[in-house]
Amino acid sequence: MNVIDAIKQRISIRAFKPDPIPEAVVREIMDVARYAPSGGNLQPWKVIAVAGVERDAVVALAKANLPGDEGERLVYPANLWEPYRTRRYKVGEDMYALLGIGRDNKPARFMHLAQNFEFFGAPVGLFFVIDKAMGHGQWAHLGMFMQSVALAALERGVQSCMQEAWARMRAPLAAHFGLGDHEMIYCGMALGYADTSKAVNSLRSDRAPVDEIAEFRGF
Numbered sequence: 356m357n358v359i360d361a362i363k364q365r366i367s368i369r370a371f372k373p374d375p376i377p378e379a380v381v382r383e384i385m386d387v388a389r390y391a392p393s394g395g396n397l398q399p400w401k402v403i404a405v406a407g408v409e410r411d412a413v414v415a416l417a418k419a420n421l422p423g424d425e426g427e428r429l430v431y432p433a434n435l436w437e438p439y440r441t442r443r444y445k446v447g448e449d450m451y452a453l454l455g456i457g458r459d460n461k462p463a464r465f466m467h468l469a470q471n472f473e474f475f476g477a478p479v480g481l482f483f484v485i486d487k488a489m490g491h492g493q494w495a496h497l498g499m500f501m502q503s504v505a506l507a508a509l510e511r512g513v514q515s516c517m518q519e520a521w522a523r524m525r526a527p528l529a530a531h532f533g534l535g536d537h538e539m540i541y542c543g544m545a546l547g548y549a550d551t552s553k554a555v556n557s558l559r560s561d562r563a564p565v566d567e568i569a570e571f572r573g574f
């Protein structure tokens with residue numbers, strides 16, 4: 356798979372088959388992703404991968420702690436403004452339309468959101484850990500690492516969904532994994548094999564055109 360194909364083919368998968376991913380494959384994905392760039396080569400990332408009973412324990416932990424709390428590092432700024440507000444709203448509505456869940460069906464929407472905490476059925480969950488003292492630059496670099504994980508996974512036929520939803524479980528997860536006081540979980544990621552029979556996986560999210568996001572000067 357070439358790089359352009361991989362970037363375009365990576366989509367968020369929200370229904371996985373239960374088939375396990377061999378540890379060797381997950382290790383290989385990490386072995387590739389560690390070549391992601393980072394300012395000063397700090398490599399400000401750590402990953403905790405869970406499968407089997409460890410995955411099940413984390414899922415049970417989340418269930419016991421719903422709805423959870425993001426703490427100080429909010430996933431989105433308060434009162435999101437345009438164009439971001441509309442983009443967020445649109446992808447949500449497109450997804451619920453595929454799932455056949457109407458705007459007023461709050462319980463069904465909640466049930467779908469709660470599936471985040473089962474990794475959407477994926478056999479492997481990843482948690483991305485960063486030192487709390489790191490600044491916005493290092494958080495961006497961690498994002499590059501995460502994208503590298505998603506692309507390397509695709510090359511091995513493994514799909515993903517990045518999951519900031521797990522930010523709500525930061526405190527119980529930190530205690531569960533025995534993280535140091537200086538560490539925090541930024542985000543989770545579901546890894547597995549897509550269940551292509553599920554309508555939710557046919558979601559193709561919009562993107563703003565190049566002229567809306569880029570300026571070309573001096574060409």
Ligand SMILES: Cc1cc2nc3c(=O)[nH]c(=O)nc-3n(C[C@H](O)[C@H](O)[C@H](O)COP(=O)(O)O)c2cc1C
Pocket residue numbers: 365366367368369446471516517518519520521542558559560
């Ligand atoms: C850092 C990050 C966190 C995300 N967290 C969630 C999440 O918790 N649950 C979810 O269903 N999707 C999550 N997403 C998926 C986004 O909604 C998705 O990337 C976006 O709508 C674009 O769609 P695509 O990934 O299919 O291209 C996350 C994406 C990123 C990059």
